[in-house]
Amino acid sequence: MTAADLLPSLLADDPAAPRITCYDDLPGPTRGERIELSGRVLANWVAKAANALTSDFDIQPGDVVVLALPPHWRTVYWALAGWAVGASVHVADPALGSDDPTLAIASVVVTDSVELAEAADAAIVVTLAALARSHPGALPSHAMDEAAELASYPDRRAFAAPEVDPARPALITPGRAVRYDELVAAPTSPGAGSDSPAPVSASSSPARRTGPPPSSRSRPRSGPALDRSSWCAPPTAPPPRTGPTGLPPSRPTGP
Numbered sequence: 001m002t003a004a005d006l007l008p009s010l011l012a013d014d015p016a017a018p019r020i021t022c023y024d025d026l027p028g029p030t031r032g033e034r035i036e037l038s039g040r041v042l043a044n045w046v047a048k049a050a051n052a053l054t055s056d057f058d059i060q061p062g063d064v065v066v067l068a069l070p071p072h073w074r075t076v077y078w079a080l081a082g083w084a085v086g087a088s089v090h091v092a093d094p095a096l097g098s099d100d101p102t103l104a105i106a107s108v109v110v111t112d113s114v115e116l117a118e119a120a121d122a123a124i125v126v127t128l129a130a131l132a133r134s135h136p137g138a139l140p141s142h143a144m145d146e147a148a149e150l151a152s153y154p155d156r157r158a159f160a161a162p163e164v165d166p167a168r169p170a171l172i173t174p175g176r177a178v179r180y181d182e183l184v185a186a187p188t189s190p191g192a193g194s195d196s197p198a199p200v201s202a203s204s205s206p207a208r209r210t211g212p213p214p215s216s217r218s219r220p221r222s223g224p225a226l227d228r229s230s231w232c233a234p235p236t237a238p239p240p241r242t243g244p245t246g247l248p249p250s251r252p253t254g255p
Contacts, residue, residue, distance in 0.1 A: 003083040003170065003183045004161065007046060010039035022073040030128045035073050042077060048153040049081030055153070056144060057108045057122055061086030061162045066102055066120075068092035068111035074126055078110045083170055083183070086162035092116075093174040102172070117143045 010019055016038050024033040037045070053059040065082040067089060069075040082089040090102040092109075098119045103109060109120040117123035118140050127135050127147040134148040166181035 002166075003080075003180060004164075006184055007039070007043050007080065011043055013039070015040040015043075020073050020076060024072065024128075026070055026072075028128070030130070033130055035130055037073060042080075044155045045077040046080045046084060047156050048150050049078055050084040051153040051158045052124070052144065052150060053081055053085050053087070053108065054159045057124075059085050059087050059107055061164050062168065063087050063107040064090055064102060064105050066090045066092055066100075066106040066109045066111075068109060068113065068116050069126060070112070070128075072128055074128060078124075078126070079171070083180075084157070085159070086164040086168075088169045089171050091171070091173040095174070114139060114143075 010017075018036045019039045019042050020035075020037040022033075022035045022037075024030045024035075053065065059065065059082075063085075065078075065087040067075060067078060067082075069078070079089050087107070090106070092102070092111075093100045098116060103120065106120065106122075108122045108124060109116060110124045110126060111117055111120075112126045112128055114125060114135075114137060117125050121142070123140070123143040124146050125135055125139050125143050127145075129147075132147040135145045139145055164180055167179050169177045170180040170183045171178045
């Protein structure tokens with residue numbers, strides 16, 4: 001199974017089954033939120049985010065999408081969207097802040113920080129609250145307000161499926177890189193062991209597209225350092241279902 005196969009397999013199995021349950025226990029205004037996403041709702045978020053990456057930021061296979069977000073359900077669909085367009089998803093190193101060298105080669109930075117958006121050439125500012133309809137503050141002109149704009153993108157992929165080199169880095173975190181052919185573990189039979197994917201050199205850089213970035217979302221880089229939290233990924237299988245569950249305090253029914 002590849003990254004491109006993951007969402008179709010979830011939808012084919014049981015599109016209404018919960019695939020991500022996020023309990024937000026980080027300090028901040030969204031602390032205490034519980035969000036549950038079905039495969040269908042997750043696929044809608046991924047499609048909208050992927051369409052935004054291709055249409056607004058011209059992201060192509062091999063481009064770098066930097067995630068500077070806390071462990072959160074929104075981080076998951078932006079990572080899946082990056083892989084849907086064939087990008088190399090880099091997780092910002094919280095120890096480096098704006099000195100992270102991946103920021104210099106980023107085609108776009110996806111972040112919840114206005115300060116880091118100011119420092120990026122092109123940025124998507126994410127508001128973490130589940131029911132947010134716009135960012136509560138002023139944003140730089142080269143940044144996309146995800147809460148206000150993402151809902152306007154199609155719920156289905158509006159671009160041709162990219163051809164991705166399976167040996168190209170798909171996910172790079174501080175100290176480790178994972179290729180596209182290692183990103184999704186192969187299914188194993190009950191009782192069979194599974195091998196952990198071998199790390200590849202984090203120095204492997206994806207090929208860069210020549211030419212200037214889209215002018216509507218770009219600007220010279222400058223800005224202060226920023227400390228970010230680590231990133232988490234979704235489970236590849238749904239949790240056991242033993243009976244009906246109650247609705248969460250806030251549960252989106254769609255993007």
